[in-house]
Amino acid sequence: MLHLAGAAKFFGSQTIFSGFNLDLEPGRFKVLVGPSGCGKSTLFDTLTGVTPLDAGTLTWKGRSLPHLGSQAAYMQQKDLLLPWFTLLENSLLPVKTGPGHGQASGKKNTAARKKALDLFERLGLAGYGSHYPAQVSGGMRQRCALVRTLMFDRELILLDEPLSALDAITRRGLQSLLLLFQSEFGKTILMITHDIEEALILGDEICLLSPGPMEIEQTLCPRLAKPRPFDDPTLVSARRQMLGRLQGDLK
Amino acid sequence: MKRHYATAAGIGLALIGAWELWVWWAEIPAFILPPPSAIAQTAVLQAELIAPHALITMAEILAGIGLALLTAVPLAVAMFARPGLEKGLAPFLVGSQAVPVFALAPLLVIWLGYGLASKVFMAWIIIFFPITISLLSGLKGCDPEYRVLFCLMGATFWQKLRLLYWPWALPQFFAGLKVGVTVATIGAVIGEWVGAQQGLGYLMIQSNARLKVDMVFAAIAWLTAMGLGLWILVGWLEQKIITWKH
Numbered sequence: 001m002l003h004l005a006g007a008a009k010f011f012g013s014q015t016i017f018s019g020f021n022l023d024l025e026p027g028r029f030k031v032l033v034g035p036s037g038c039g040k041s042t043l044f045d046t047l048t049g050v051t052p053l054d055a056g057t058l059t060w061k062g063r064s065l066p067h068l069g070s071q072a073a074y075m076q077q078k079d080l081l082l083p084w085f086t087l088l089e090n091s092l093l094p095v096k097t098g099p100g101h102g103q104a105s106g107k108k109n110t111a112a113r114k115k116a117l118d119l120f121e122r123l124g125l126a127g128y129g130s131h132y133p134a135q136v137s138g139g140m141r142q143r144c145a146l147v148r149t150l151m152f153d154r155e156l157i158l159l160d161e162p163l164s165a166l167d168a169i170t171r172r173g174l175q176s177l178l179l180l181f182q183s184e185f186g187k188t189i190l191m192i193t194h195d196i197e198e199a200l201i202l203g204d205e206i207c208l209l210s211p212g213p214m215e216i217e218q219t220l221c222p223r224l225a226k227p228r229p230f231d232d233p234t235l236v237s238a239r240r241q242m243l244g245r246l247q248g249d250l251k
Numbered sequence: 252m253k254r255h256y257a258t259a260a261g262i263g264l265a266l267i268g269a270w271e272l273w274v275w276w277a278e279i280p281a282f283i284l285p286p287p288s289a290i291a292q293t294a295v296l297q298a299e300l301i302a303p304h305a306l307i308t309m310a311e312i313l314a315g316i317g318l319a320l321l322t323a324v325p326l327a328v329a330m331f332a333r334p335g336l337e338k339g340l341a342p343f344l345v346g347s348q349a350v351p352v353f354a355l356a357p358l359l360v361i362w363l364g365y366g367l368a369s370k371v372f373m374a375w376i377i378i379f380f381p382i383t384i385s386l387l388s389g390l391k392g393c394d395p396e397y398r399v400l401f402c403l404m405g406a407t408f409w410q411k412l413r414l415l416y417w418p419w420a421l422p423q424f425f426a427g428l429k430v431g432v433t434v435a436t437i438g439a440v441i442g443e444w445v446g447a448q449q450g451l452g453y454l455m456i457q458s459n460a461r462l463k464v465d466m467v468f469a470a471i472a473w474l475t476a477m478g479l480g481l482w483i484l485v486g487w488l489e490q491k492i493i494t495w496k497h
Contacts, residue, residue, distance in 0.1 A: 048399060048402075048403060049402065050399055069402070069403070069405075070402065070403050070404065070405035072403065073403070074399070074400065074403045076396070078396060080396060080397055080400050082397075082414070082415065082418070083495040083496075084418045084493075084494075084495045085414075093404060093414065094404045096410070096414070097401065097404040097405060097406035097407070097410045097411075097414070098404060098405040098406065098407075098410075099405065099407055132495060134495065152403075152404070
């Protein structure tokens with residue numbers, strides 16, 4: 001579905017990545033793990049169009065594009081909720097924007113509202129729809145951001161460390177919900193994180209990135225049913241191995 | 252908050268008291284510097300004479316503010332939407348502020364006459380700049396991460412403006428408007444000094460020529476109250492509109 005070939009990005013004389021390849025099959029959950037500063041956020045910036053690729057091609061469903069633009073939904077560490085809208089209004093923003101919105105959309109709006117309210121309920125936000133972001137906790141704001149991400153109605157979701165600002169308990173809860181929603185709505189997910197455990201719990205494919213310039217050092221495809229228990233022996237040994245690699249890189 | 256008001260009131264009263272005492276102690280004649288008590292007396296007892304003039308000046312100020320809003324808001328949005336336009340216009344905007352606009356006042360009377368128009372124009376020139384600049388910088392101050400989010404949503408420029416940029420810029424817009432409404436009184440009064448048949452500025456010039464210094468000060472007191480009133484009104488509107496900031 002998404003194919004990146006020979007991608008390169010330079011900042012001045014510094015090579016962030018060069019000759020970088022990435023393949024994403026529909027319905028898969030792919031996680032890129034790497035130490036901070038390895039260039040994974042820059043990779044996302046080129047995908048979303050914040051900064052252009054210096055070389056290489058990006059193919060989306062057989063079409064060559066400069067960047068993904070509005071083909072993908074995007075969620076990051078910051079919830080990016082707008083303080084002047086309620087949680088429900090925030091979650092409905094993807095429905096209220098886009099060219100051609102406003103024509104014959106009454107029915108669509110009602111359906112979207114219903115879907116958002118349903119997600120609110122399942123994410124423990126029932127009754128908070130008319131609250132403003134400043135009135136609720138960080139965990140609730142991030143859950144609202146997740147609802148907004150799902151309301152994008154795009155096949156591909158880009159996740160940029162979406163859970164790393166949360167406490168351990170909230171994070172666990174949201175991880176299992178991510179898995180649930182992925183299979184339920186048939187989404188394809190590309191996620192970046194520096195949390196090896198999170199990658200092992202969530203990913204169908206886990207790519208270990210090494211820095212300077214960034215490349216995929218190793219790809220892991222754990223054949224374990226999800227949701228995965230984090231103390232599964234296979235995962236424990238994989239984690240040990242990956243940690244060893246990353247620490248090796250640091251030395 | 253209440254304590255701040257009390258402090259401000261205390262300082263104000265102390266200054267007025269010192270003025271009153273000094274005039275009395277130094278035996279300054281009232282046609283040079285009247286004591287605050289005399290000014291207050293004039294301002295209140297002569298209200299019937301002052302009020303019609305104040306009404307005219309207020310109308311000029313409000314019209315100036317309205318005109319400034321009608322022109323500054325579209326210009327700021329246009330300059331925000333087209334950075335090329337901003338680069339082209341910036342020298343003229345800054346240049347317009349370097350021109351001593353008060354020096355233009357006599358010309359405005361020649362061009363626009365002795366009526367309201369020349370005063371409204373004067374007030375407009377003065378308020379226009381702070382509103383445009385503050386709104387523009389507010390629009391440009393939007394966090395780029397939000398811009399990316401809205402681009403990924405496929406939002407059009409007008410959708411982004413309505414949902415994101417405009418609310419984002421509101422606090423700075425109000426800051427500019429507050430500056431604008433307080434300096435608007437200056438513009439209207441200068442316009443009246445140069446040539447008018449009514450208004451507080453006219454009243455001041457007339458009273459000054461007849462050494463009715465207490466009336467000059469009474470007019471100033473009324474003007475101050477009007478400027479302060481407008482400032483409070485804008486502050487109140489700001490609180491009503493920007494509900495998410497407190």
